[in-house]
Amino acid sequence: MRCCSPPRPAWVPTCSSSTRSRRSTGPARAAGTGAWDWPPWRSRSRSRQRGSTIPAMLLPDAVCPHSTASPRLGPRAAGDEVHRRCCRGQPRELLPASCPGMAVPLGEPERGRAGRAGQGRTERGSAGQDGMVQGGAGPWDHRIIKVGKDPQGHRVQPAPTTTITPNPEQGAWLNNKGAWLSGNGRGLTEGGWLIGGGPTPRPRRVPLTSRAGNGGSGPRPLHGADRCGAQRGGACSALLCPRGWGGGGLATAPRGSPSPPPPARRGVPPPGPRVPRCPLHAPCPPVSPTSPVSPYPPYPRPPCPPISPHIPPPPQTPCPRGAAPPHLTPPPPPGVLPLSQAWGRAPRLPPSPLPAQRRAFSNNKILVELDESAGVATMKFKSPPVNSLSLDFLTEFCISLEKLENDRACRGVILTSAVPKIFSSGLDITEMCGKSTEHYAEFWRAVQEMWLRLYSSNMVTVAAVNGSSPAGGCLIALTCDYRIMAENPKFSIGLNEAQLGIVAPFWFKDTFVNVVGHRVAESSLQLGSLHPAPEAHRIGLVDELVPEEKLKDRATAVMQQWLALPGKGGTSWAVTECRNGDLTCVGGPGIEAGSCVSVGTGGVGGWEVGKLSKAVRAALGCEGCAWHTAGRSAGCAGRLPPAQLAVPALLSRAGGA
Numbered sequence: 138m139r140c141c142s143p144p145r146p147a148w149v150p151t152c153s154s155s156t157r158s159r160r161s162t163g164p165a166r167a168a169g170t171g172a173w174d175w176p177p178w179r180s181r182s183r184s185r186q187r188g189s190t191i192p193a194m195l196l197p198d199a200v201c202p203h204s205t206a207s208p209r210l211g212p213r214a215a216g217d218e219v220h221r222r223c224c225r226g227q228p229r230e231l232l233p234a235s236c237p238g239m240a241v242p243l244g245e246p247e248r249g250r251a252g253r254a255g256q257g258r259t260e261r262g263s264a265g266q267d268g269m270v271q272g273g274a275g276p277w278d279h280r281i282i283k284v285g286k287d288p289q290g291h292r293v294q295p296a297p298t299t300t301i302t303p304n305p306e307q308g309a310w311l312n313n314k315g316a317w318l319s320g321n322g323r324g325l326t327e328g329g330w331l332i333g334g335g336p337t338p339r340p341r342r343v344p345l346t347s348r349a350g351n352g353g354s355g356p357r358p359l360h361g362a363d364r365c366g367a368q369r370g371g372a373c374s375a376l377l378c379p380r381g382w383g384g385g386g387l388a389t390a391p392r393g394s395p396s397p398p399p400p401a402r403r404g405v406p407p408p409g410p411r412v413p414r415c416p417l418h419a420p421c422p423p424v425s426p427t428s429p430v431s432p433y434p435p436y437p438r439p440p441c442p443p444i445s446p447h448i449p450p451p452p453q454t455p456c457p458r459g460a461a462p463p464h465l466t467p468p469p470p471p472g473v474l475p476l477s478q479a480w481g482r483a484p485r486l487p488p489s490p491l492p493a494q495r496r497a498f499s500n501n502k503i504l505v506e507l508d509e510s511a512g513v514a515t516m517k518f519k520s521p522p523v524n525s526l527s528l529d530f531l532t533e534f535c536i537s538l539e540k541l542e543n544d545r546a547c548r549g550v551i552l553t554s555a556v557p558k559i560f561s562s563g564l565d566i567t568e569m570c571g572k573s574t575e576h577y578a579e580f581w582r583a584v585q586e587m588w589l590r591l592y593s594s595n596m597v598t599v600a601a602v603n604g605s606s607p608a609g610g611c612l613i614a615l616t617c618d619y620r621i622m623a624e625n626p627k628f629s630i631g632l633n634e635a636q637l638g639i640v641a642p643f644w645f646k647d648t649f650v651n652v653v654g655h656r657v658a659e660s661s662l663q664l665g666s667l668h669p670a671p672e673a674h675r676i677g678l679v680d681e682l683v684p685e686e687k688l689k690d691r692a693t694a695v696m697q698q699w700l701a702l703p704g705k706g707g708t709s710w711a712v713t714e715c716r717n718g719d720l721t722c723v724g725g726p727g728i729e730a731g732s733c734v735s736v737g738t739g740g741v742g743g744w745e746v747g748k749l750s751k752a753v754r755a756a757l758g759c760e761g762c763a764w765h766t767a768g769r770s771a772g773c774a775g776r777l778p779p780a781q782l783a784v785p786a787l788l789s790r791a792g793g794a
């Protein structure tokens with residue numbers, strides 16, 4: 138393999154020989170130039186296409202923006218540094234020889250990866266959307282080229298190659314990351330995800346040290362430095378490093394997972410019983426204030442999130458959130474098992490019988506309050522004087538966002554400011570001068586990551602713009618699903634880079650164009666206009682204006698409206714039947730049986746409705762087929778039963794779109 142992934146957007150597919158998603162309208166290699174645009178761009182219309190396209194960023198090493206072969210990051214050192222990090226998550230066998238990450242000794246167990254998985258971020262691939270299961274070099278060498286969300290709403294990390302070792306005695310299978318897999322008659326599932334099947338030509342031995350990963354199907358994972366990717370040679374990202382999480386104990390094992398327990402091995406204590414790990418029960422890992430090998434400059438890691446005092450602490454007790462109240466489990470269509478029964482899983486997000494729960498966690502620059510009963514978090518920027526987007530801010534932003542993303546109780550986020558009159562002043566200009574090349578690379582990586590994570594978030598995002606919001610601040614608002622601004626004409630918003638004598642990066646521009654349209658964006662960018670609130674509303678830069686004192690309430694109301702929709706933030710689900718290769722929606726709350734809702738391939742785990750709609754419809758030559766399952770919803774219990782799993786048929790007919 139001669140490719141590597143870009144840094145950190147967890148869902149960006151990694152190494153593969155396949156090509157970019159055909160729906161990706163963004164930067165491909167510029168014709169004739171051989172240069173790659175970066176970061177990947179997914180076009181998004183305002184009709185909730187957000188997150189609907191995952192570009193297959195399958196960059197050959199030669200054109201990886203982080204490889205030394207790439208001119209895009211400038212000096213070799215910076216390219217090396219980022220390339221090394223970005224390749225960290227890759228199986229070594231996929232790393233190009235030129236990747237500096239290869240400098241890490243090969244003999245070392247991949248504890249960092251298992252650690253991440255054990256922290257609630259599994260390395261499972263999912264057979265959704267443009268990701269798919271591919272046979273590898275041998276029938277058991279499967280590449281899972283897809284990342285996204287598992288049905289519990291956890292981000293799924295790229296797992297380009299899974300090598301599976303059969304263990305007939307256990308009736309189970311072990312992959313190269315120590316995850317236990319179970320057969321389902323149609324192939325294997327890894328923690329329930331279909332990953333393929335076939336005989337075994339090249340079984341691999343797996344160090345038991347890595348077994349803790351994969352959703353908790355092994356021994357209880359270690360916390361802290363033992364599990365930090367940094368241990369593997371310094372290639373640790375705060376966003377993936379458990380320590381970077383503070384609340385790294387937020388591991389969540391799939392409830393009722395069919396995976397068998399791994400066998401004991403000499404010298405290795407047998408794993409304990411599978412204990413569902415409630416996020417609220419999981420102890421916080423030790424948090425080191427700094428990491429000597431972290432790629433991030435030393436700064437205080439965010440503290441562990443407070444554990445709600447009303448939840449009894451013993452980790453072995455059944456999680457009060459584990460059982461679904463009946464009213465949230467929609468009745469299945471005739472002859473169809475509820476997903477939770479079919480897969481032995483509890484539906485997601487049963488509300489607690491306890492009174493409305495609010496949780497808050499805070500770091501230096503962002504305050505996050507989560508209203509569990511509403512499933513809505515508010516992220517308040519609190520970095521005076523102007524909420525400038527420094528590296529620290531951006532890092533904390535991404536950490537907070539991902540924490541929420543992985544929190545099953547959270548389905549939407551409202552972004553606003555705790556600093557009077559300022560939403561955000563944009564990128565911190567002091568980060569962009571007088572620093573080292575490495576710092577610039579790190580800073581821009583963080584800027585891009587902030588944008589990518591927000592843009593690709595599976596949560597509904599609403600910007601409550603309660604102050605001025607130039608440049609990067611405007612980008613944050615643009616990246617949300619919906620923008621509400623305080624109607625104070627003294628507050629302005631826009632991409633004013635031209636006024637600073639600099640040029641907004643193309644992905645700022647594209648985000649802007651998506652919202653306001655081409656011509657408005659063109660003139661606004663050329664002039665570097667900062668639009669006062671009324672004007673911003675007029676040109677469509679913000680969706681609505683409200684008096685500042687009503688901003689919060691309005692944002693909450695809008696959020697509720699969005700969350701009531703099926704799909705991404707909604708609570709509906711539908712079940713698919715595969716009839717003659719076509720997909721038929723057999724119903725679900727808010728979705729009429731037989732109706733043509735949309736066509737997609739995210740059925741295993743419920744990515745966004747409508748994903749790949751066009752491509753798949755075209756491939757099927759069928760407008761009448763309808764399909765979808767749930768998003769991050771209360772009713773989203775997991776995967777469709779294999780008998781109804783239409784994804785393989787869909788993928789094959791769609792030509793792997």
Ligand SMILES: CC/C=C\C/C=C\CCCC/C=C/C(=O)SCCNC(=O)CCNC(=O)[C@H](O)C(C)(C)COP(=O)(O)OP(=O)(O)OC[C@H]1O[C@@H](n2cnc3c(N)ncnc32)[C@H](O)[C@@H]1OP(=O)(O)O
Binds near residue numbers: 523610633637642
């Ligand atoms: C320089 C770039 C070089 C190379 C890169 C090339 C190309 C890449 C382009 C990347 C795209 C850029 C995106 C951006 O976001 S650039 C940042 C654009 N931001 C602005 O232009 C905002 C400027 N600030 C303001 O307009 C006002 O400060 C604001 C936000 C309306 C608030 O006004 P006010 O309340 O009156 O507060 P002050 O102006 O007095 O500012 C208080 C304090 O904050 C400092 N400050 C303001 N903005 C920033 C910032 N973006 N970064 C860092 N610091 C900022 C300001 O200097 C004051 O500091 P002081 O110490 O004087 O108190």
